[in-house]
Amino acid sequence: MPQTSFTPEPVPREETLEAVVSNPSFAKDALALIHGIAETKEQNEVLELFHTSRAALGADQAIFVSFVRDDESRESIRFLLAASARWCLEYEQMAWFGDDAWLMHAITDPNPICDSAISYRTNVQRNIRELARKFGVESAYIVPAPTSGGVSRIGALILTSQRAGFFECPTSRHLKPMARALSMELHEWWTRRIREDIIVDHRIDDTDLELLRLEKRGLKTKQIAAETQTSEASVNSRFQRLNAKFGQHNRKASARFATEYGLIS
Template sequence: MESTQSEASVLKYFDQIISAQDESDVAHCVRAIVSTLGAESYVFVSMNPAESSESRASHRFLIGCRPEWCQLYNANKWFMTDPFLDYSVSNTEPIFGSQVEVTTQGQRDMLTSAHEHGFRSGFVVPVHASDKGRIGVLYLGSDKTEAEGEKIFSVSRMYFRALAVELLDWSIRVAKLEIMESRSITGKDLQVVSYLKDGFTAEDIAREMDVSVQTIYGNYKKIKDKVGASHISEVVKFAEVNGLLV
């Protein structure tokens, strides 16, 4: 960015992401930020590596690129071997698309198609909220040459990293609410699970919550039924994996 006016515009949209009510509001803000910073296309994906599978049940996408690229990506199941996702699972350092290691023909085919659909040059921005749970990847693209595009990405590197963090926070909030609503999990349920995660016994939890031990065991049964678990320790694991205790 070159002007104070552009910076002010970007910061305004950052504020709007934090208070956005739905996905369309977020997508509008991201598009405005990305275009102001000089990129032309973007895809943000958040996922839980511990649950990743061919069904992509844990993946959430925010799309700001050509629809035909998304159709090809899904049709070829490139999400199963995507080198940018592979890199982002174990790295937090942003990297140019040209620097990501490609080892298979399928990955080379994916990159060729990406170059033809708005990602001639690219920038990969991984973001991790914690050692466990969801991670995010912001992939930015431009039809400019790699030399031209990568120069633009470098100049706005700080803003792109901040954008990735905000999008992961937003994605975690949305995913948490969806899981709680779909399983009828309450705040009280999570309070009990949080105590369990910290090593509290049923007696400890009863004392903290000022209820009987029998009530806590009743809570255990209800929470297990909601999650579909046979043991309360499985509920703790479920909550950790899905970011419900963050």
């Protein structure tokens, strides 16, 4: 199920993007906010820093999306908002994220892109774009935060403006590195938060994590028992409990789940 964190409705900006990025303190201020996100563990502080970062990058609204598709039937999506809560609520109610052109770009291409360069091929994709326009999004900048190692978990920072063509100007090249840094830092923060939530909610301990790492390496029950200095029966029993906690059918799937959600690498 989607999980969302809300911030107050943003105030539209008046400056052009050129004016924003040409400010002598632009890079320094943006980097200070990004470093602040890296250093905090509190969600309220991250939301406040994200809201301030949105303003520092010249956007009227900003959304960060963390998205995992385990398989065709199981998805997890979380939002951080410096944007209209009503926009996000309507989007969630339609459960459109599986066919979202912005998310599909983030999954398939690591490069930031302006919304105007994306093709909307389905009715659902066009409806998603019209919903964004309903909430004042005339221009958008999509900034992927990919994860390496074959993990399908991705993040995407969406910066928006009420001004058509706002992000299409040549000075967007100066925005790109700061937006990328913000997207990656938010992605890492969410990954840590999700990992901590799963460990606490499912009562996962260090022994469980070691078993999952050994399973990911392809070790058999006898080998895992030798590595952990326990019995084969104990290994099998522990994996059965892990499978039940994660809602997976077998221990290979549990190891994949643990990898996707950042419990193991």
